[in-house]
Amino acid sequence: MKARATMHGAVSIVNAIATGNGSALGISLKVTAEVEVAKGRGLRFLTGKNDDRLVTNIIKNTMPAGTLEKSQVIVKVRSEIPIGYGLKSSSAVSNAVALACSRLAGKEMDDYAVLDSAVRASLDAKVTITGAYDDATACYFGGFVVTDNYARKLVKREEAPDNLHAVIFLPRNTPRGTVQKLSDLSDLFTDAFRLAEAGEYWKAMKLNGVLASAALGANYKPVLAALEQGALAAGISGNGPSVAAVAYEDEIDDIKNAFSKLNGKVLVSKVNNQKASVEVVE
Numbered sequence: 246m247k248a249r250a251t252m253h254g255a256v257s258i259v260n261a262i263a264t265g266n267g268s269a270l271g272i273s274l275k276v277t278a279e280v281e282v283a284k285g286r287g288l289r290f291l292t293g294k295n296d297d298r299l300v301t302n303i304i305k306n307t308m309p310a311g312t313l314e315k316s317q318v319i320v321k322v323r324s325e326i327p328i329g330y331g332l333k334s335s336s337a338v339s340n341a342v343a344l345a346c347s348r349l350a351g352k353e354m355d356d357y358a359v360l361d362s363a364v365r366a367s368l369d370a371k372v373t374i375t376g377a378y379d380d381a382t383a384c385y386f387g388g389f390v391v392t393d394n395y396a397r398k399l400v401k402r403e404e405a406p407d408n409l410h411a412v413i414f415l416p417r418n419t420p421r422g423t424v425q426k427l428s429d430l431s432d433l434f435t436d437a438f439r440l441a442e443a444g445e446y447w448k449a450m451k452l453n454g455v456l457a458s459a460a461l462g463a464n465y466k467p468v469l470a471a472l473e474q475g476a477l478a479a480g481i482s483g484n485g486p487s488v489a490a491v492a493y494e495d496e497i498d499d500i501k502n503a504f505s506k507l508n509g510k511v512l513v514s515k516v517n518n519q520k521a522s523v524e525v526v527e
Contacts, residue, residue: 255383267379268441271387278341285317302366331483454480
């Protein structure tokens with residue numbers, strides 16, 4: 246028996262590390278996870294580089310006890326989301342595997358139980374600091390989300406305009422900064438969160454862009470370049486190093502041209518309002 250789950254990525258509106266409260270926006274870059282239970286024992290990956298401990302934790306959280314001792318669980322993950330750039334690839338993969346496993350286990354498809362399983366597995370595997378509930382919910386439900394990560398509470402979710410795009414700059418040879426320094430600006434990140442909570446997403450994202458760049462020691466030039474070319478908002482996504490700019494279609498080419506003058510790669514993705522999906526396949 247095999248299940249296939251499809252999940253999308255996201256970009257940051259407000260980084261949650263400083264305060265435990267965050268906000269994110271779904272984008273259309275996607276992850277597909279296929280999970281199959283077959284004869285044998287243990288866990289087997291067919292493609293890609295994956296965190297064995299993370300996926301093992303997800304299986305233990307979502308499938309009947311002793312599954313890996315009684316059967317072989319085969320996992321195949323395909324992702325359009327660049328890994329290690331702050332575009333929520335880890336949350337998308339965790340969610341997709343958890344959703345596929347839950348479907349195979351024959352459980353009632355409770356969205357929040359699936360999310361909880363993925364977040365707990367990510368915390369146990371130490372691939373997240375806060376549990377990244379903002380990232381997880383944005384990937385799962387799409388649209389704008391506002392969350393209390395430590396309480397695993399979705400404070401607010403609303404759809405984004407369908408005619409928006411994320412223009413994403415992936416800088417070359419740029420390491421991530423020291424994330425602990427984000428907490429030094431926790432009072433200002435709280436201000437950014439309050440803006441998101443009030444639905445002022447673009448103001449929140451712009452403030453987050455300034456704060457995250459300062460705390461992480463990142464180059465602010467790509468953010469400023471995007472804003473100068475008409476982006477509604479721009480800033481570092483996650484802990485970087487990617488920079489995401491949200492804009493209408495008319496501004497995409499100007500922002501891409503501005504980014505192309507810098508040392509890096511440019512991606513464009515529509516915003517996503519579509520909820521994750523899962524199906525049983527032959």
